[in-house]
Amino acid sequence: MQFNELYDQLKSIHGELGKWWPGTTEEIIVSAVLTQNTNWKNVQKALENIRNNCEEDILTCLTKKSVQELSALIKPVGFFNIKAERLKNLLKWIEKYDLDIQAIKQLGTERVREELLSIKGIGKETADSIILYALELPIFVVDAYTKRILERILNIKFKEYDEYRLLFESFYPKNVPLYQEFHGLIVEHAKAFCKTKPRCEMCPIEQCGYKTRRETK
CATH class of the missing domain: 1.10.1670.10 (Helix-hairpin-Helix base-excision DNA repair enzymes (C-terminal))
Structure with missing residues (x-):
């Protein structure tokens, strides 16, 4: 072949x-970090915790939480303290664009990838998953x-x-x-x-x- x-x-x-990867744009952004070194069932449990603790949209809600609070919510995924820090770093970057996903998308694939890879804890697979599945920009x-x-x-x-x-x-x-x-x-x-x-x-x-x-x- x-x-x-x-x-x-x-x-x-x-x-x-x-599309294969389930969830809303916001959920995909979060789950791209949570899925590192764990199985999808654990990610689903963590996402359920987040949904149950957020009355507003997920990104707005999570940006208001401390690393410790994030750790408690995502505990099912393992390595939750490290992942909470990575998630917080990612959320701070999104906050720079006022949580406007469309504004980030308008930057284009190369610029978004460059900025994502500059965030501590965000590697190429995670960055590209966010770009492809959440922002729906073409990258494999x-x-x-x-x-x-x-x-x-x-x-x-x-x-x-x-x-x-x-x-x-x-x-x-x-x-x-x-x-x-x-x-x-x-x-x-x-x-x-x-x-x-x-x-x-x-x-x-x-x-x-x-x-x-x-x-x-």
């Missing part, structure tokens, strides 16, 4: 996923699942995060719905078949480099 066939192959297996999100899928199926491996990102962006059109769904398809396939311990015998992809290498050993 060629790299430019990956999207169609995954979509034929998993079907239409659409790379995570551990992406790297695993590319290495196993297509024998593609890079050293740097942005090498993976630019590969997708050079082969596939810069299209927000496409990138959102494509990233989701990769995650779903990794969770269903291409796990840490792969389930090759169940995987519908026949032209897989990992399968071929394993069979020839």
